[in-house]
Amino acid sequence: xxxxxxxxxxxxxxxxxxxxxxxxxxxxxxxxxxxxxxxxxxxxxxxxxxxxxxxxxxxxxxxxxxxxxxxxxxxxxxxxxxxxxxxxxxxxxxxxxxxxxxxxxxxxxxxxxxxxxxxxxx
Numbered sequence: 809x810x811x812x813x814x815x816x817x818x819x820x821x822x823x824x825x826x827x828x829x830x831x832x833x834x835x836x837x838x839x840x841x842x843x844x845x846x847x848x849x850x851x852x853x854x855x856x857x858x859x860x861x862x863x864x865x866x867x868x869x870x871x872x873x874x875x876x877x878x879x880x881x882x883x884x885x886x887x888x889x890x891x892x893x894x895x896x897x898x899x900x901x902x903x904x905x906x907x908x909x910x911x912x913x914x915x916x917x918x919x920x921x922x923x924x925x926x927x928x929x930x
Contacts, residue, residue, distance in 0.1 A: 824869040868894075
């Protein structure tokens with residue numbers, strides 16, 4: 809079971825990186841989305857989901873790659889389960905709570921890494 813989750817986590821990390829590569833942003837994701845600079849149609853077709861669902865997945869991918877690069881590396885290596893990573897992304901969405909108020913802890917075998925509230929990268 810552990811090996812299957814490790815493969816799932818690596819595949820999810822690869823998907824986030826591929827989605828984030830669909831577009832380049834000159835600012836925050838929210839600014840680009842407001843200006844319709846990001847076209848989720850390509851992602852929707854590739855993922856075979858609705859355009860609205862693709863928009864959320866693009867936002868998550870942008871956050872994963874640009875805001876949580878170390879956590880994404882942990883996901884990619886299998887050190888962080890995919891469910892934990894997805895929960896972290898969901899809880900950090902701007903519509904849920906402000907990013908400045910997030911304080912998370914990432915586990916590594918034998919130790920905890922605590923990041924202060926308002927940390928720009930984890």
